[in-house]
Amino acid sequence: MIGSLGGSLDVAQMVLYAFWIFFAGLLWYLRQEDRREGYPLEDDATGRFNKNPFLFIPPKKTFILPHGQGTKQVPDFVRDTRPLSGRRIAKASGYPLEPVGNPLLAGIGPGSWAERAERPDMTAHGDPRIVPLRHAEGFAIAAGQTDPRGLPVIACDGQVAGTVSDVWVDRSEQLIRYYEVALGTGEGARHVLLPNNFVVIRSGRGNRRQLYVHAITAAQFADVPATAQTGTVTLREEDKIAAYYGAGLLYAVIDRQEPLL
Structure with a gap:
């Protein structure tokens, strides 16, 4: 018979079996990666884990990091040993944690953050990617657009939290990433970063433009995580700052933790 490899085996069956073998190998590869x-x-209740895993765990792969930052091998089996500012609401595995202390800084739930590198995000040329506009040569607010510098920042409680002293731009994407907010006046004013995605620019009393932040109250701006160096924000600092405002969406006021009905 034409196309037959044996009495009960033909080319179509061989192709089907080959596809099954290929697909099984693909699934194994993806489950490893x-x-x-x-x-x-x-285990989130006991902390136990398999110290010598073998099933589906891939061999180590070495990644060469850009701009002379060395190499990184994964998997590295490094455990997250950060202390949690929270307590379990029940002993059984899988139950959530509730924050202890300031819930916006507890690193719990919407306020959780990844322990990323303590270095700034870089452009393709190896320069810090996110910088204040005062340090970004060649960048300016587009003509016809609202210049947020000098505008008040209104928190979710309707109070004025501070004033925008500068904007931080992404030199790779050509857009605003953060607003630098001065809390208070004079040389003693503290400056904190406000992520652009937590801001709505709207018109307030007297048709004056303002930045409205639904995430936190005016008093809570005082505890926004600071940057270690003026004019520079690291990857880890970015995560902590975004987590602070994200936690406020649930923990800023007690009413947000209650059911709607």
Whole structure:
């Protein structure tokens, strides 16, 4: 019979079997690759984990980091040993945590953050990617657009939290990433960063433009995580700042933690 490889085996069957073998290998490969970070899993109640995993765990792969930052191998099996500012609401595994102390700084739930590198995000040329407009040569607010510098920042409680002293721009994407907010006046004023995605620019009393922030109250701006160096924000600092405002969406006021009905 034409196309037959045997009495009960033909080319179509061979192609089907080959596809099954290929697909099984593809699934095995993908299940290995998605375990390069975050594995082995750890029991959240007891802290136990498999110290010698073998199933689906891939061999180490070396990544060469840009701009002379060395190399990184994953999986590295490094555990997250950061202390949690929270307590379990029940002993059984899988139950959530509730914050202890300032919930916006607890690193719990919407306020959780990743322990990223303590270095700034870089452009393709190796320069800091996110910088204040005062340090970004060649950048300016587009003609016809609202210049936010000098505008008041209104918190969710309707109070004035501070004034925008500068904007931080992304030199790779050509857009505003943060607003630098001065809390208070004079040389003693503290400056904090406000992520652009937590801001709505609107008209207030007297048709004056203002930045409205629904996430936190005016008093809570005082505890926004600071940057270690003026004019520079690291990847880890970015995560902590965004987490602070994100936590405010649930923990800023007690009413947000209650059911609607």
